[in-house]
Amino acid sequence: MRYALAHxxxxxxxxxxxxxxxxxxRLRAEGHDVVEVVGDSLExxxxxxxxxxxxxxxxxxxxxxxxLVSLGAxxxxxxxxxxxxxxxxxxxxxxRSLRLPREPDAAIDVLLTxxxxxxxxxxxxxxxxxxxxxxxxxxxxxxxARANEWPRWLGASSYTLSALVEIALLRRQPPLHYRLEVDxxxxxxxxxxxxxxxxxxxxxxxxxxxxxxxxxxLLDLVVVSPVSPPEAVGLLRAIRAGRHTSHPAVHxxxxxxxxxxxxxxxxxxGDGEPLAAxxxxxxxxxxxxxxxxxx
Numbered sequence: 153m154r155y156a157l158a159h160x161x162x163x164x165x166x167x168x169x170x171x172x173x174x175x176x177x178r179l180r181a182e183g184h185d186v187v188e189v190v191g192d193s194l195e196x197x198x199x200x201x202x203x204x205x206x207x208x209x210x211x212x213x214x215x216x217x218x219x220l221v222s223l224g225a226x227x228x229x230x231x232x233x234x235x236x237x238x239x240x241x242x243x244x245x246x247x248r249s250l251r252l253p254r255e256p257d258a259a260i261d262v263l264l265t266x267x268x269x270x271x272x273x274x275x276x277x278x279x280x281x282x283x284x285x286x287x288x289x290x291x292x293x294x295x296x297a298r299a300n301e302w303p304r305w306l307g308a309s310s311y312t313l314s315a316l317v318e319i320a321l322l323r324r325q326p327p328l329h330y331r332l333e334v335d336x337x338x339x340x341x342x343x344x345x346x347x348x349x350x351x352x353x354x355x356x357x358x359x360x361x362x363x364x365x366x367x368x369x370l371l372d373l374v375v376v377s378p379v380s381p382p383e384a385v386g387l388l389r390a391i392r393a394g395r396h397t398s399h400p401a402v403h404x405x406x407x408x409x410x411x412x413x414x415x416x417x418x419x420x421x422g423d424g425e426p427l428a429a430x431x432x433x434x435x436x437x438x439x440x441x442x443x444x445x446x447x
Contacts, residue, residue, distance in 0.1 A: 155179055155263070156204040158189040158197050158224065159215035159240075168240040172215035175238055175260045182264060194425075198223050205233045211444065213263055217241015218285065222423035225284035225441055229273045234442040236263045242299075242356065243308055243424060246285045249351035249366065250445055266444035271366040272350050275437040276427065283422035284441070285351035286361075287434050289412045290328050292345045294318050295355065296421040308356030312388075315355070319384045327378045328418070333411040334373060344384065344401075345376035348410055348434045354424075359394045361404070369438035370406045377401040409435035 157179070159172025172188070179186045187204060191197040197220070201212055205227050213236035214224040221237050228235045238259045239247035250269070253259050273282040288296055298314035306313065327342040347354065348371045349361040361372040379387060379401050390396040397404060412420070413431040420427045 153184045154208075154210045155184055155186045155213060155236075156189055156201060156209045156211070157186055157213045157215065158191075158201055158220065159238075160190070160220075168216035168220065168238070171238050171240045171256050171259070174256060175213065175215060175263060178260050179263065194219070194223060198227065202227045205231050209233055211236050211263065213238060215240050218243055218246050218423040219425040221246050222284045222425065225273055225443075226282045228442075229275075229282040229437065229440045234268050234444055236266070236444045238263070242304060242306075242310060243354070245353040245355070245357065246351055246423065248353045248357060249285060249364075250443060252445065262444050262446055265447050267447045268442040269367070269445045270439045271441050271443055272369060272371075273437045273440045274348060274350055274371060274422070275435050275440075276422070277433050277435065279428060279432075281422075281427075282437060282440070283427075285423050286347055286349040286354040287427070287432070288345075288347050288354070288421045289414060289418060289430060289432065290330070290343050290346040291318055291322075292347055292355070293418055293421045296424055297419065297426065299356075300424070300426075311356035311358070315388055316385070319381050319388070322381050322384065328415055331413040332373075332375075333413075334405060335407045335409060341375070342378050343375050343414075344378050345374060346412060346414070347374040348372070348412075349374065350436065358391050360391055360396075362394055362397065363404075367439070368406075369436060370408060371410070371434065371436045373405040373407055373410055375403045375405070377403070407436075409433065 159168040215238035299310040302310035364372040
């Protein structure tokens with residue numbers, strides 16, 4: 153088998169670099185051909201991975217967080233290369249949604265013995281780019297942006313802390329107004345959260361779209377209407393416990409595509425990474441990616 157394995161540069165005793173190097177050693181010990189991809193920026197890693205996928209590498213494995221996993225999904229979508237995931241990030245939401253193991257040896261075992269599963273991706277036509285799990289377009293995007301500024305040692309709790317800060321700021325901010333075009337039908341509304349997802353989890357383990365099926369050919373659109381800050385804290389707890397879907401402020405819709413128009417100061421985030429300012433079009437790209445999952 154021909155593998156390419158992308159990870160960040162070594163930093164300390166943990167993280168994607170250490171896990172990636174461990175995986176490279178095991179894959180080579182098993183007799184596989186492995187090209188190691190390390191770059192100073194996501195752009196360098198993306199270009200190198202895209203070239204390897206174009207050259208027909210069998211598996212592109214990524215050792216890192218949801219941002220690097222999404223990069224891998226982007227370059228593999230629609231190609232013959234299968235994506236392998238070694239979870240080593242802050243949230244690891246896509247790995248959690250796909251039920252991939254986080255323990256290093258078990259994660260590497262999936263690269264060696266896993267079964268390819270075909271899943272959908274989210275295609276952003278304006279950016280000519282694909283995202284694996286979710287696109288956040290409201291307060292959820294602001295929470296993502298703030299969480300990215302917190303120290304990495306906080307782990308998934310950075311999302312909770314960021315959410316509490318953004319909720320506290322709601323008292324001083326006007327409601328966020330949106331125009332959503334969902335499968336050709338337009339509606340205007342105020343919203344606290346606007347998320348298009350193919351995966352159940354985001355934001356460091358929150359099952360915001362609990363019934364999302366990554367292989368049903370549809371995206372799950374989650375819209376949360378404005379609520380007071382105390383209600384928002386209670387709703388955050390309900391989301392964490394998976395008890396939010398019956399809340400009157402929560403609206404769930406399945407669709408094939410959505411155009412999100414909203415405040416121009418909102419930068420949409422895909423799998424935790426900044427994408428672009430609104431408006432942004434998102435459509436599901438059915439069965440566009442193969443991912444290695446436990447046998």
